[in-house]
Amino acid sequence: MPPLLLRVLSSLVMAPVALGLVYLGGVWFQALVAIVILIGIIEWFSMCAHEADKSKKLVWLITGVTYLIICGLCLIWLRQSDDTGLIVVCWLFALVWGTDSGAYLAGSTIGGPKLAPRISPKKTWAGLIGGIVTAAGIGYLAYRYFGASDSAVRIVMISIALAVVSQIGDLIESHAKRHFGVKDSGSIIPGHGGVLDRIDGLAAAAIGAGVARWAFQDHSGLWL
Numbered sequence: 242m243p244p245l246l247l248r249v250l251s252s253l254v255m256a257p258v259a260l261g262l263v264y265l266g267g268v269w270f271q272a273l274v275a276i277v278i279l280i281g282i283i284e285w286f287s288m289c290a291h292e293a294d295k296s297k298k299l300v301w302l303i304t305g306v307t308y309l310i311i312c313g314l315c316l317i318w319l320r321q322s323d324d325t326g327l328i329v330v331c332w333l334f335a336l337v338w339g340t341d342s343g344a345y346l347a348g349s350t351i352g353g354p355k356l357a358p359r360i361s362p363k364k365t366w367a368g369l370i371g372g373i374v375t376a377a378g379i380g381y382l383a384y385r386y387f388g389a390s391d392s393a394v395r396i397v398m399i400s401i402a403l404a405v406v407s408q409i410g411d412l413i414e415s416h417a418k419r420h421f422g423v424k425d426s427g428s429i430i431p432g433h434g435g436v437l438d439r440i441d442g443l444a445a446a447a448i449g450a451g452v453a454r455w456a457f458q459d460h461s462g463l464w465l
Contacts, residue, residue, distance in 0.1 A: 255439075256338075263320065263330050270320050270330075278313040280436045281444075282306055284426040288437075291421040305417075312444040315451030332383045333403070333450050337443045339379045340372040340404040341411075347371020361415040369408055376404030399453055403446045410445025414438070 262273040285305040292298040319333065320326040348368025356364040380400025384393040414437055418426065427435025 260331070260334070263334070264327065266320055266326065271317055274313045274316050277436055277440065278309050280427075280429065281309050281440065284435045284437050285309065288417065288421045288423055288426060291423065301417075308448075309444065311451075312440075312447045315447045319447070319450055319454060328383075328387050329450070329454075332379070332387075332400075333446060334443070335383075336376055336379050336400055336403055337407050337446050339375045340407050341442060343375025344368035344372035344408065347374075357412055357415075360412050360419060364408075364412070369405075372408060373401055373404050376400045395457075399450075403449050403453075406449040407442035407446040411442045413445065414441035 259273065262269045282305075286302065289298050289301045289305070292301055316330065320330045322329070344364075345368065347370060348363070348365045351365070351367035351371075353365050353367045355362065356366050356369055377397050377400060380397040381393060383400070384391065384396040414426070418424065425434030426437035429435055
């Protein structure tokens with residue numbers, strides 16, 4: 242089966258399950274997050290095993306595990322609100338998936354200068370811009386249909402910021418894989434590699450959204 246087709250089919254299976262558990266919320270969503278983070282930590286330990294220097298390995302382990310746990314806590318915190326949690330987490334998922342798709346389409350179609358050739362040779366500035374434009378569109382649609390009293394400018398600007406953060410998260414994982422000399426973090430997801438390969442952008446964006454929610458927690462609008 243062609244790799245791209247396998248990747249699409251895997252996404253079509255995973256996305257409904259993930260969104261269904263997001264919709265259910267509560268212990269169902271918490272269980273999903275816990276399982277994903279646990280598998281991610283196992284994959285991270287496996288990657289860190291390639292580090293020969295014991296002191297550096299410890300730093301990598303602590304940093305990665307802490308990062309993943311914070312990501313999981315942020316996702317659970319964002320979902321826990323009965324009034325806005327479902328909307329915010331669905332928006333976050335759509336934002337990350339849309340950013341990835343927009344970046345891929347723009348990068349493969351336009352090409353051009355590389356974004357960070359030493360870390361991820363395939364990423365381009367055109368791809369980054371495509372991801373940002375897609376995120377801005379998703380942010381506006383979210384405002385249009387769910388924004389209530391919130392500001393369109395604020396939602397769009399946060400969406401753009403999180404698109405950039407998501408791409409940074411992708412680059413961070415690419416840097417780690419290059420450092421450890423591995424192609425993928427694992428092989429559990431057909432066409433995608435490991436769990437970390439699938440949630441690299443989401444992990445960073447979830448932490449970014451958690452920070453945004455904390456920063457705007459006294460805001461009177463519907464959102465973060």
